[in-house]
Amino acid sequence: MTDTPQNDEQNMANDTKDTGLDLQDLGDDMAAAMAEQDAAEKAAAPSKSEEASLEAVYDIPVTVSAVLGNTKMHIHQLLKLGRGAVVELDRKVGEAIDIYVNDRLVARGEVVIVDDKLGVTMTEIVKSAK
Secondary structure, three states: OOOOHHHHHHHHHHHHHHHOOOHHHHHHHHHHHHHHHHHHHHHHOOOHHHHHHHHOOOOOOOOEEEEOOOOOOOHHHHHHOOOOOOOOOOOOOOOOEEEEEOOEEEEEEEEEEEOOEEEEEEEEEOOOOO
């Protein structure tokens, strides 16, 4: 017996009966899943109008500060400080430092050295209190 389009359809129908799978339902489910994935990808990607509106703020300067720690002292103690003086801070070695953008705490991180300069690796993003 040769394979013809009619024989293929009959074989597929017989396979469906044997396995209990309905190929039409399977195709519909697959199409629905693909449509859902496409919709999710479109929702996640910013639209051209959103990108254009964000471009307006890309050139606004901000101040980024990394705070190693804090301490309080009296003026007379401050005036006594000289070269080589050590100021004790409220943080322990290895404890995360605070990262501020425009005086707002946005993250915590660790101090790193990059090409003979200090840098900061962000290890935690701080959610705003709003």
